[in-house]
Amino acid sequence: MNVKELNPESSAQAAYGARLRDLREKRGWTQEGLGDRNGYSSTHISSVETGRKLATLRFSRSTDRALGLTGTEASFERELGQIKHGSLLEGxxxxxxxxxxxxxxxxxxxxxxxxxLQTPEYATVLADSAVRRLAITADQAQERVALVAExxxxxxxxxxxxxxxxxxxxxxxxxxxxxxxxxxxxxxxxxxxxxxxxxxxxxxxxxxxxxxxxxxxxxxxxxxxxxxxxxxxxxxxxxxxxxxxxxxxxxxxxxxxxxxxxxxxxxxxxxxxxxxxx
Missing domain, CATH: 3.30.870.10 (Endonuclease Chain A)
Structure with missing residues (x-):
């Protein structure tokens, strides 16, 4: 089986996936084994580990329960929050x-x-403008628009x-x-x-x-x-x-x-x- 090399420094999403793979392998679990514990398919886990798919809050919490990380500083729920809010001002x-x-x-x-009070279109224009100024990434722009809706x-x-x-x-x-x-x-x-x-x-x-x-x-x-x-x-x-x-x-x-x-x-x-x- 070909195992994709991960570069955790390429993005916060990649770092999340690399840490997930590392913790899984340290426990001797396959992707199917983790899937049995957190309720997700091996394909889904592979997509998260390789950075093709951004983890959700539900995935992070389920994985924390499987790995015994719930409520800890090392929890994936905490890391996901840092990813989603990484472009926001402190506080x-x-x-x-x-x-x-x-x-x-x-x-x-x-x-x-x-x-x-923003419409989705107004929020999107502002976020895209920040991307053009190199103030945030395209992924962070999408997260900002999603946050407005939330x-x-x-x-x-x-x-x-x-x-x-x-x-x-x-x-x-x-x-x-x-x-x-x-x-x-x-x-x-x-x-x-x-x-x-x-x-x-x-x-x-x-x-x-x-x-x-x-x-x-x-x-x-x-x-x-x-x-x-x-x-x-x-x-x-x-x-x-x-x-x-x-x-x-x-x-x-x-x-x-x-x-x-x-x-x-x-x-x-x-x-x-x-x-x-x-």
Whole structure:
């Protein structure tokens, strides 16, 4: 049998596969033997080991149980998380875990439509642009788009969170992907405003120095009513739990909501902008 040589340094996906093969062989198991233990075919395991197929969360957890790695630093579930989030800012993966469980989400975004409100086409354009700049790989671009879908899916759970969105006017004025993409994105914002658990407002340029934030900000209220915030600079994300600074952020957020045009006025703006994207 020809055994394909692996280069674990070629990609994170290849490193995952090489480590899987190494641990399997150290136990004296064939691919069929591992398959008997984790519930996958030898063909599937071969594809993961050689990097032709990216492992899923289910595969990683099943393999961890088979190898006795569940909950350890060496678990494949942990490695998969690092692969999927490898292109994200520090602090953001941890924030995502809280966002999925939050009772209330307050967000403020500058420059781009926030991920929770993006259409797949808009998200894809942004990700592809990052690939062209060599900021991320093509695989990481696909993961970013998939992550947008995962985050949005959490908004339609059985007990969805209340979502308050403040968008700096720059989010709407910056053309992304051409007129067709932008028209669909405006439609998405209008649909978002129609949901019973959402409020969306535009923070206009005219607010000037009264705008308290210059960087994106998320404030989460958890089911136990505890607060946390997440803010980003160009190179790093910052997650803060209950503290005076989070309360300060929340107060400033409420003040900005009060100064911003109403949701009805903001939706009118979306409609007018939609007409302009020809």
């Amino acid at each position: 953001f993966p941890e924030f995502l875990g809280y966002e999925r469980r939050a009772a209330e989400i307050r967000l403020y975004e500058v420059g781009v439509i926030p991920g929770l 985050r949005q899916a959490a908004l339609v759970r059985e007990k969805p969170p209340l979502v308050f969105a403040l968008l700096d006017e720059s989010c709407l004025r910056r053309p992304v992907g051409g007129p067709e993409v932008m028209r669909a994105q405006m439609d998405r914002l209008i649909e978002f405003a129609e949901q019973p658990n959402t409020v969306i407002q535009v923070v206009p340029f005219a607010m000037g120095e009264d705008r308290p934030f210059s960087l994106p900000l998320y404030i989460l209220t958890m089911p136990d009513r505890s607060l946390m915030s997440y803010a980003e600079s160009a190179q790093q994300g910052y997650l803060e739990r209950e503290s005076g600074s989070v309360v300060h952020h929340l107060t400033a957020y409420h003040q900005m909501q009060a100064l911003a045009p109403s949701q009805a006025a903001s939706v009118d703006m979306f409609r007018q902008l939609r007409k302009g994207f020809q």
